[in-house]
Amino acid sequence: MTLGFYPGCSLKGSSREYAESVLAVAKAFDINMEEINDWNCCGATAAHNMNKELSLALPARILSLAEKQGLTEIVVPCAACYSRLTVTKYELSKDAALKTVVTEANGLEYTGLVSILNIIQMLDKYITPNLEGRVVKPFDHKVACYYGCLLVRPHEILKFDREEDPQSMDVLMLKAGATPIDWAFKTECCGAGLSVSRTSSVGRLSGKIIGDAKDRGAEAVIVACPMCQSNLDMRRDAINSYLGEKVDIPVLYITQAIGLALGLDRKALGLQRHFVKVSV
């Protein structure tokens, strides 16, 4: 079985381990992840702050390329890319004039028929139903599932999970043998793009998240977004100085946690690439 794969920029750089773990888990279930040829940046947060048409044309090009390649379903693991692609599909389905502008700019046909899956939807659809007998090392830890801002919002467009108190990741982790905790910062902002420009703000915002997870006894934070992961992991020094203590709870991509439960090789899952040592 083949699924389309849009890695986006992060998964080729700072979050290589996310890509590695996605591919490793897919491979374990004989799913062929076919990368979209000649893909481009989705525009992320920059484009839609500057030019609406550009911010739609970039994701539309990716979707057009996927169509051209004959892909009907693509997996977009990065929450920001997922949001941009889905919003584009939604906007173009509602506005024929805009669709014409965008298609002409790209010079590529666009029908909007490709379906877009985030990583949770992908796992839920193709992995967990076949999980029986495959969990060799249950991920037997208390985990705080962290969804961030983009995975479930805006609800009208994404129609995915409950926007204030999402549950889908918790359900998946439960199936992988973990004990998800009830905590207060599931959808709080981690500081996202301020990572480089205002590290101290990230320290404060991500600090609250890590702080609450720690207070409630989490042994790992589970994420599904490269931005969230790098802020919570790479900015741990800033977080710890905000918290005034050293907190060493690791931050795992959900695919890494599930990969561990499946007994996949730690290196294949890229666990050695983290800043906070993955002790679980």
Add this chain to the structure above:
Amino acid sequence: MSKIGVFVCHCGENISATVDCAKVAETAGTYDGVAFSVDYKYMCSDPGQNIIKNAIKEKGLTGVVVASCSPRMHEPTFRKACAEAGLNPFMCEMANLREHCSWVHEKNEATTEKAIDLVRILVEKVKYNHSLNEIKVPVTKTALVIGGGIAGIQASLDIANTGHKVILIERDPSIGGHMSQLSETFPTLDCSQCILTPRMVEVAQHPNITLYTYAELESLEGFIGNFKAKIRRKSKSIDEKLCTGCGQCTTKCPVKKIPSEFNEGLGKRTAIYVPFPQAVPNKPVIDRGNCTYYIKGKCKVCEIVCPTGAIRFDQEDQIMEVEVGAIVVATGFTVKQPDFFPEYGYGKYADVITGLQFERLASASGPTLGEIRRPSDGKIPEKIVFLACAGSRDPAKGIPYCSKICCMYIAKHAMLYQHKVHGGKSYVFYMDIRAGGKQYEEFVRRAIEDDGVNYIRGRVSKIYEKNGKLIVSGADTLLNAMPVEIEADMVVLATAGVANEGAEELAQKMHISYDPYKFFAEAHPKLKPVETNTAGIFLAGACQAPRDIPESVAMASGAAVKVAGLFSQDELTREPIIAVVNRQAPPVYSSCVGCFLCVSACPYQAIEKEEIKNRNGEVIKLVAKVNPGLCQGCGTCVAFCRTKSIDIQGYTHEQMYTEVMALLNEY
């Protein structure tokens, strides 16, 4: 040859701002059969009506077309004017140039052209109008009031005091509604029970009022002056005549842990219960869903202890049919519960409560006897936060409207808290303070200035629990959206006031309309606030929109006056806009072939079968016949009749066809 008068109204500027009224009148004057046409600023005014009356008399008009606003607004006005000038009122038609044209289009040629078209079709129609006579129907001078909150109580008393009979039905075991749950009331801080309970007693004792509690409307048929209502009297499992209200049963019932509805779940009650000590009637009911006898077939303790033998386990619901002439709907409202708010914990924090729960805590008759103690551990909260607009004014939550009462009761709550908990700190997060009303703004200022309540303008994004405190995290928009976090001991949500569950079904039973939020719709937002679109059914209180007590009472008295006005007549006249099955000379008698599809189609069971007999009394044909007393003129039968044998008077096939042809310019 018809002599028709056309009267074009400017409606101030409402019509003339976009339609060239003079041109409409001038063009109408050129039509065949139009003997007079004119335009005027306000046709509905006295001079305007005189223009019509004089033209009828002087020109001998046989038909009138008034081109102005919606017939729902002024058809009665103009028909009356015609009648006063000696013309049958049903020879008057209205072209709706305002709602159907000037208000919805811009000023240009096409708009005027459309206005001319609207006038032309009615000129052609009126040529086929016939004189019709109003139908007389008797009035049953008994009113049905549905809902025994303050609005229903006020309406019942007001109607009863005019000397007419009232049947009041209340769904719960006691009357009183939300007002009976309130502690003190804004803006005077007088005790709610003290002003309400005497009225409840008055209702129970009034010779003209029959009160049925634990009762609901089952179905409704009929029309103004002549409704037939079926009422379901739910079984209370006691014989009310024998019960003395001694309370033995409620003290001895072993099932004691049911969350009390009256105390909003903050107190407990037994399975056989009186909702609160001042209830009217002060007699218990058995809550069968929680009674051990009904669940397990064993117990009957209440029966054993009851000194008068009043317990009746085998009592069944009773369906009762009553005839009433008018109905006042006063079923009130409800508030959203905390589980509606994921961001505030989906109802999982015991100390995040609703405003109604706070009322119970502050009430001397409540579970804490009026002390403000938090539900989780009974401690007195040192820091309390009130959240305005919880759900209200939030399109994302599907409640874009303002609930109107909460700004005021929050100020009241914060004030009561400050009066009761000395040294306590209270905070209010608000969007705007909406305190329009006599003494209202002053009341809020008192809370802020005299009682030191801290008002913070901004929204709260989430509430979560940490180390036994509720962390309320929001923003202060007067300080440049600065994040604010308050570690509170208790949080009170002013949750949105919404329509009752089941409001929609109730409205459908009564054939009254409701708005998108399921609040019942008034007939006109300004001029008919207590009427519905169904004649003879009126609204009072918070079933129409969230309302405070003064407004609910004013509405109730308004509705009562409407009912009294109706009952001041012995006969009502109804518009003769009803269906008729044609009759012709023998040997055809009627084009009706007797298929009786119409009988099954009629929603009012108004169509009967009539036998047409020859001189020897032998039945030669069976045809449909409309009972003019029952027909509501809905026209359903007309659509069903395959031989076109039924016409609605005033809207005949001929008239409709003529209108269409007039539009197609082929008349």
